[in-house]
Amino acid sequence: RRFCSRRATTDGLLFRQMFESESSTYTYLLADAETKDAVLIDPVLETIDRDLKLINELGLNLTVAVNTHCHADHITSTGLMKKRVVGLKSAISKFSGASADIHLSEGDKISFGKHYLTVRDTPGHTDGCMTLVSNDQRMAFTGDALLIRGCGRTDFQQGCPKRLYESVHQKIFTLPEHCLIYPAHDYTGRMVSTVGEERMFNPRLTKSLEEFVKIMNNLNLPKPAKIDISVPANLVCGLHEV
Amino acid sequence: RRFCSRRATTDGLLFRQMFESESSTYTYLLADAETKDAVLIDPVLETIDRDLKLINELGLNLTVAVNTHCHADHITSTGLMKKRVVGLKSAISKFSGASADIHLSEGDKISFGKHYLTVRDTPGHTDGCMTLVSNDQRMAFTGDALLIRGCGRTDFQQGCPKRLYESVHQKIFTLPEHCLIYPAHDYTGRMVSTVGEERMFNPRLTKSLEEFVKIMNNLNLPKPAKIDISVPANLVCGLHEV
Ligand SMILES: [Fe+2]
Ligand SMILES: [Fe+2]
Numbered sequence: 001r002r003f004c005s006r007r008a009t010t011d012g013l014l015f016r017q018m019f020e021s022e023s024s025t026y027t028y029l030l031a032d033a034e035t036k037d038a039v040l041i042d043p044v045l046e047t048i049d050r051d052l053k054l055i056n057e058l059g060l061n062l063t064v065a066v067n068t069h070c071h072a073d074h075i076t077s078t079g080l081m082k083k084r085v086v087g088l089k090s091a092i093s094k095f096s097g098a099s100a101d102i103h104l105s106e107g108d109k110i111s112f113g114k115h116y117l118t119v120r121d122t123p124g125h126t127d128g129c130m131t132l133v134s135n136d137q138r139m140a141f142t143g144d145a146l147l148i149r150g151c152g153r154t155d156f157q158q159g160c161p162k163r164l165y166e167s168v169h170q171k172i173f174t175l176p177e178h179c180l181i182y183p184a185h186d187y188t189g190r191m192v193s194t195v196g197e198e199r200m201f202n203p204r205l206t207k208s209l210e211e212f213v214k215i216m217n218n219l220n221l222p223k224p225a226k227i228d229i230s231v232p233a234n235l236v237c238g239l240h241e242v
Numbered sequence: 243r244r245f246c247s248r249r250a251t252t253d254g255l256l257f258r259q260m261f262e263s264e265s266s267t268y269t270y271l272l273a274d275a276e277t278k279d280a281v282l283i284d285p286v287l288e289t290i291d292r293d294l295k296l297i298n299e300l301g302l303n304l305t306v307a308v309n310t311h312c313h314a315d316h317i318t319s320t321g322l323m324k325k326r327v328v329g330l331k332s333a334i335s336k337f338s339g340a341s342a343d344i345h346l347s348e349g350d351k352i353s354f355g356k357h358y359l360t361v362r363d364t365p366g367h368t369d370g371c372m373t374l375v376s377n378d379q380r381m382a383f384t385g386d387a388l389l390i391r392g393c394g395r396t397d398f399q400q401g402c403p404k405r406l407y408e409s410v411h412q413k414i415f416t417l418p419e420h421c422l423i424y425p426a427h428d429y430t431g432r433m434v435s436t437v438g439e440e441r442m443f444n445p446r447l448t449k450s451l452e453e454f455v456k457i458m459n460n461l462n463l464p465k466p467a468k469i470d471i472s473v474p475a476n477l478v479c480g481l482h483e484v
Binding site for chain 1: 258259260261262263289292296299300430431432433434439442443
């Protein structure tokens with residue numbers, strides 16, 4: 001039963017995964033089905049209308065919009081969303097260097113109704129990367145730290161392969177093997193994995209630290225198309241004066 | 243709790259939704275986590291390697307590959323998959339006009355381990371459209387009969403708006419309101435809905451039959467780019483001699 005991917009059976013948890021196709025980003029909506037309090041993870045500027053329409057239809061009270069890190073490939077909608085949702089607070093890691101209403105670090109909780117997400121610092125892709133773990137440890141939102149059969153690059157934005165390797169092994173691979181992995185991106189239509197699967201099949205993170213560092217230092221990827229726009233924008237919740 | 247979207251809590255059900263970006267098609271993998279017997283719904287030719295790799299990694303025994311209907315927008319991989327997976331059987335509606343190992347109709351079951359999917363005939367987009375409902379009625383794979391806040395078109399392939407309206411109202415909207423709707427497509431990054439949501443917010447199917455028919459007869463959509471290749475190919479499980 002290592003790879004069983006049943007969704008969180010937590011009572012009264014509303015969950016939605018959504019995709020933004022230009023940057024291949026996943027946005028996650030979680031809510032308490034009773035109280036209607038909701039959290040949005042990694043919302044993208046291009047899909048703000050879709051996301052707010054669904055939130056309204058479902059009658060949710062969006063209280064926190066959180067970024068797993070300061071993204072380089074798309075602009076977050078958290079800043080604009082704050083202008084459109086009364087009382088909404090933005091959140092990001094205190095190690096991100098970005099402004100937000102809430103600065104998070106290891107062990108902090110984001111509560112919504114009777115549910116919460118716990119912050120695990122997982123730096124390496126950037127200094128301020130977090131993994132958000134559901135209270136029942138059945139779901140982990142890993143941002144760009146751990147992708148499905150991959151991981152975020154480490155060649156810009158304070159990237160450090162050794163730190164990333166340690167983050168994944170110490171903070172993500174130590175979760176229960178059935179814990180579902182929900183990444184910030186996938187480029188081939190996969191939507192979810194599990195800790196057990198990634199421990200066994202991740203082509204990079206199953207390697208030794210030395211091999212991993214060598215792989216990551218030799219990817220020779222082009223610079224992300226939008227990095228010079230996205231990073232400055234995301235340092236201020238997407239609300240830049242360009 | 244109308245819109246609670248908890249995934250099937252059925253014990254030991256492995257479930258994966260995957261996306262093919264060229265035709266915006268969702269492929270679904272379901273398996274019994276104990277016996278490893280698996281069913282694949284609407285697999286696409288372009289993503290056959292991705293799908294088979296995952297099935298192999300998970301150690302699954304793929305027994306049935308089923309199409310919800312004879313697709314016009316992409317070529318199915320079921321024929322090619324049969325050549326690569328020993329014992330695999332293809333399945334489709336007996337009203338589709340397509341060849342396959344198994345021809346299905348109302349009430350038929352597709353079993354995998356202790357789980358099964360039940361066929362509901364939902365014609366209207368095509369004559370041979372089926373909705374596949376999980377044994378616990380927590381998930382319905384609606385093909386192109388019901389899409390998220392939409393529905394399949396009715397202007398080719400035996401399309402009939404009145405039949406589609408009746409199919410959705412009689413066979414899908416009668417499912418429990420928390421039943422998750424997994425469609426064959428979405429074009430804006432949404433992955434799942436519920437019966438309750440669509441009953442309330444579907445902009446077409448909340449209308450009267452008369453209004454629905456008028457809407458569907460005035461969409462003025464272009465012909466699908468691949469219809470002249472896809473339909474003949476899909477009538478023979480994607481294995482055409484073009
Ligand atoms: Fe990133
Ligand atoms: Fe179709």
